[in-house]
Amino acid sequence: MKIKNIFQIAVLSGAVLISSCTDSYLDQKPQASLDAKTAYVDAASAKAGLLGIYSGFQSGDYYGLRFWALTDMYANTLSHTGTFPSFAQINNKAILADNTEITNMWNRMYSTVNRANTLLAAIPTITDPALNKDAYTAEVKTLRAMIYFDLLRLFGGSNSGYNQSSGVGVPIVLTPTLVETDATPVAKSTEAQVFTQIKKDLDDAIAVTSFSNKILGRMGKDAAKMLRARVALYTGDYASAESLSTELISSGRYTMLSGANYANIWLTQNTSESIFELQFDAQNSNAIAFFYYPTTLGGRNEINSSGTLNSAHEVGDVRQEINYTTTSPKKITKKYTRVSTGADDVTIMRMSELFLIRAESRAKKSTPDIAGALADLNVVRSRAGLANFGAILPADINTQIVKENRIEFAHEGHIWFDLRRNGLAGTIVTEAYKALWPIPQREVLNSGGVITQNAGY
Structure with a gap:
């Protein structure tokens, strides 16, 4: 480039x-x-x-x-x-x-x-x-x-x-x-x-x-370890992904919010669940809520929650009303609500992901630990007000982990990469090359041939 x-x-x-x-x-x-x-x-x-x-x-x-x-x-x-x-x-x-x-x-x-x-x-x-x-x-x-x-x-x-x-x-x-x-x-x-x-x-x-392990609003060593666990998951190093996520879960520095407190992850911000959260205020704002909210409430409604996301929730899931509002304004998310100020923080890393990283690692490692994976999956489900899975077939555990990731991290940018990591991009795109996004054409042209375009574009 x-x-x-x-x-x-x-x-x-x-x-x-x-x-x-x-x-x-x-x-x-x-x-x-x-x-x-x-x-x-x-x-x-x-x-x-x-x-x-x-x-x-x-x-x-x-x-x-x-x-x-x-x-x-x-x-x-x-x-x-x-x-x-x-x-x-x-x-x-x-x-x-x-x-x-x-x-x-x-x-x-x-x-x-x-x-x-x-x-x-x-x-x-x-x-x-x-x-x-x-x-x-x-x-x-x-x-x-x-x-x-x-x-x-x-x-x-x-x-x-x-x-x-x-x-x-x-x-x-x-x-x-x-x-x-x-x-x-x-x-x-x-x-x-x-x-x-x-x-x-x-x-x-x-x-x-x-x-430092934790630095408010910034990436500390815990965030570095969590990112390293993500990378290990993507590269098939399941032992490292499990070890790092276990270390952070066991550190005592983070706790998950549940019940009525679950919404506080976004309402009060910088909670005990947050590991890396970008800070915004009225002076240094973002346009996230503006892009969701209808014009009648000061937004432009460029994006909405999808119907398929809504239907993916089980009955009784407390995350449903957070992910897909059914009261006015409808079909948005309660994760970003400060339309007048643009002061919604963006939570990039939080504790629930550690349990799902560990669940996937345990399910995929050379000697799978299905019971351990199921226990981690149930931690996230239980927090959402759902019944635990009592048993699950080894062939089905990863399907449930992907589903849980989609619901838990809706409006946080996880699911497309989860699908790709699990070889499931074909459930979204019918042409295989579209799993990769194109390199900007200007970069390809201005590089004089040094940069090559991704195949298919």
Whole structure:
């Protein structure tokens, strides 16, 4: 890829986000900017650069809306009810390589990678004793690993899923690009090479003793371990996925909310269930609720919960009214309700996923532990007000885990990747090549042939 095309936000123009907040909380509204080449000179400017990376995650082209909403739409968990042609392509499984949403998502993710690379290159040169270089490096590597994991899940892998020898990857860029004249095309790596880099970043981060387990609004070591467990699940390393999820479940740092408290995950935010939650407020807002809510209530109703999501719930499931409202406004979600302020946080990692990661790992490992997998599955079902499965056939356990993932993480962007990981993309798309999304056509053209388009587009 040509860096000048994908790294067009903030860093390439010389803007590095600055703030004076403390390490204990993610300051939500960066205050100023300065030249990237001279910015990182002390702990305060390094913190500003770190917040710039989180700002990339908060973008509406990434976790601020499109990354999870559009993949949920592709998997028929959301429906397109608005007028955007670019959304309609995704809803109809007819994505063109010049789709604006795809292009903007790609650009945003790689621009955020560049912010991470820029800070990582600068940290060793900072002499300010107030900066914990090791902890900062660990956190930034965790963030970079997260972005590459997301890029790979969208644009890489194979038609049959992930962890295949034929799997294609995405371009790996590990050095900063500060000016356009430094831009050079970078070819796609293989899927295996991208996973290797992701694992390296995460393993490096987890090994840092001064990297805090929990940092409100940011990725701490627990989030790094949870991401590592996700990666292990995708690469068939079920022993590691089980071990890491067990470690976090047993840590005592997280508890699941149940009954009437379940809705507080989104109503009160930053609950004991949350492991990594992006912070938003009225000054640093998102448009998530705006995209769901009808015009009569201040929204544009571009997206709705789908009827198939609604019908997937069992009778008595407390998640149903959260996932698919039946009272006005209907067919939206109660996970994002702050339409007037845009101050809904986005929960990216929470404890219930750990039980489902462990359930899938136990069911799929070389000597399956069906009883253990069933126990984990029942933890999530019980919290939702459903009866436990008393017994289940080994052949059926994974089907139930996939179903549980869809309902538990509706409107959070899990299900499309769960389907791909389990070789079930064909339940959504009739043409196998559509399991991978297209590389933005502009990247292919501007690379002069270095970047190749994904097959079929």
